[in-house]
Amino acid sequence: MAKPLRVFLLAAICVSTPCSGRTADLRFEPASAYLGSFSTLNPLESAVSPAKVSVRIQADRPWRLEVRLREPLRRTDDRLALPTTRVWNSPAASAPSFTLEPRVIMSGPGTRGSAETLEWRDLAKAVEAYLELADPPGTYQGTLMGRLLDSSGAPLTGQVSMSIQFDVARWVEIVDDDVPEFSVAVGDETIDSESPMAAVRLISNTSWTLFISGDPARPPHKTAALAPGTLTACAPIDGAGGWRLLKSGCAPLGAEPVALITGEAPPPFSVSNQEIPIVVRYRTAQSVPAGAYGSAVRFIAKIGVPP
Numbered sequence: 678m679a680k681p682l683r684v685f686l687l688a689a690i691c692v693s694t695p696c697s698g699r700t701a702d703l704r705f706e707p708a709s710a711y712l713g714s715f716s717t718l719n720p721l722e723s724a725v726s727p728a729k730v731s732v733r734i735q736a737d738r739p740w741r742l743e744v745r746l747r748e749p750l751r752r753t754d755d756r757l758a759l760p761t762t763r764v765w766n767s768p769a770a771s772a773p774s775f776t777l778e779p780r781v782i783m784s785g786p787g788t789r790g791s792a793e794t795l796e797w798r799d800l801a802k803a804v805e806a807y808l809e810l811a812d813p814p815g816t817y818q819g820t821l822m823g824r825l826l827d828s829s830g831a832p833l834t835g836q837v838s839m840s841i842q843f844d845v846a847r848w849v850e851i852v853d854d855d856v857p858e859f860s861v862a863v864g865d866e867t868i869d870s871e872s873p874m875a876a877v878r879l880i881s882n883t884s885w886t887l888f889i890s891g892d893p894a895r896p897p898h899k900t901a902a903l904a905p906g907t908l909t910a911c912a913p914i915d916g917a918g919g920w921r922l923l924k925s926g927c928a929p930l931g932a933e934p935v936a937l938i939t940g941e942a943p944p945p946f947s948v949s950n951q952e953i954p955i956v957v958r959y960r961t962a963q964s965v966p967a968g969a970y971g972s973a974v975r976f977i978a979k980i981g982v983p984p
Contacts, residue, residue: 702735703742703825705839714844717810717882723846730839732823738787740825740833745779747820747838750806754815757945763807781826813945814847814883849881849978872957879940879978881949887920887938888977889955891930909958910974912938919943920951923983930957930974939982 710730715723734740749758761777819841825833879887889910911927920940928935943949957974 700737701740701825701833702733703823703834703837704733705821705823705837706731706733708838709840709842712841712843714846715808716846716848717808717812718848718850718880734785734825736785736787736825736833737789738833739784739828740787741781741784741828741830742823743779743781743826744821744823746777747822749777750817750819752813752815753818753842757813757815759806759808759812759817763809764805779822808845811882811943811946811948812845814845816842816844818842847883847980849879849883849885849980851976851978852878852880874954874956876952876954877976878950878952880951881940881978881980882943883980884942884982885940885949886936886979886982887940887953888934888979889928889930889937890932890934890975890977910937911956911958912953919949920953927958934975934977936983 707730713724732742734742746764749761750763751758764777821839821841822836823838824836827833877887879885891908891910908930909927910930911925912922920938922938923936926937928937938953940949940951955974
């Protein structure tokens with residue numbers, strides 16, 4: 678099972694305190710940021726966007742920066758919300774907690790006529806969201822709220838906001854890297870034979886299509902090769918777990934991948950785990966010498982279903 682994936686909601690942020698004519702001011706610049714696309718299956722394949730965001734603070738007295746999410750992170754197309762327990766709010770002076778409540782995450786002495794710059798990591802690690810393997814794919818959006826407080830907790834500024842957006846990537850993966858090779862035992866005068874059944878297992882967070890291809894010139898176990906078109910791979914039945922056969926559920930084994938089965942997207946916050954039985958059938962109009970014949974079989978899982 679994949680470990681939870683952290684998304685820095687204040688990614689790539691630095692803080693500066695330029696001097697201006699106002700007593701206290703807080704700004705997020707720009708007012709929106711895209712954080713990247715994250716894979717909950719393979720975090721190293723995530724495309725993290727180096728958002729260039731500045732939090733500009735101007736205060737002539739000691740200040741504390743308070744931040745919170747205005748509401749849960751929601752998917753943009755259907756407003757599906759990630760659980761609020763995924764938001765990691767880590768105030769500087771107390772134990773971390775999973776909450777949407779406002780928390781003070783840093784403070785400063787206040788300056789006049791000078792500027793102060795802090796590393797973005799000081800803020801990036803203060804408010805994070807944790808993604809899990811079963812989180813539904815899509816584009817998520819939230820609003821980060823912030824304000825300055827004085828040392829007694831009284832507001833120095835009103836609330837300012839920054840819109841944040843990121844994607845949870847769709848994925849499908851064949852779990853068994855070593856798919857068994859298929860071999861058909863043919864006796865004298867036999868024109869129809871079938872291999873023992875094997876299973877192909879895959880997991881996904883979205884709809885998918887399973888393709889199959891073969892290479893009759895590379896049969897297993899150093900057996901004699903059969904001419905192209907004499908071997909057919911089949912999934913004998915529709916799956917009760919949300920997958921269905923395309924056409925007859927059989928595909929001739931050739932060099933080009935052929936779509937064999939499609940699967941539905943799982944319900945939100947779940948992972949589709951499918952085990953698909955496959956057999957290889959041999960059929961010919963004329964008899965061949967008795968022996969074991971086969972083909973090197975390759976399965977490819979792709980995101981989405983054919984139109």
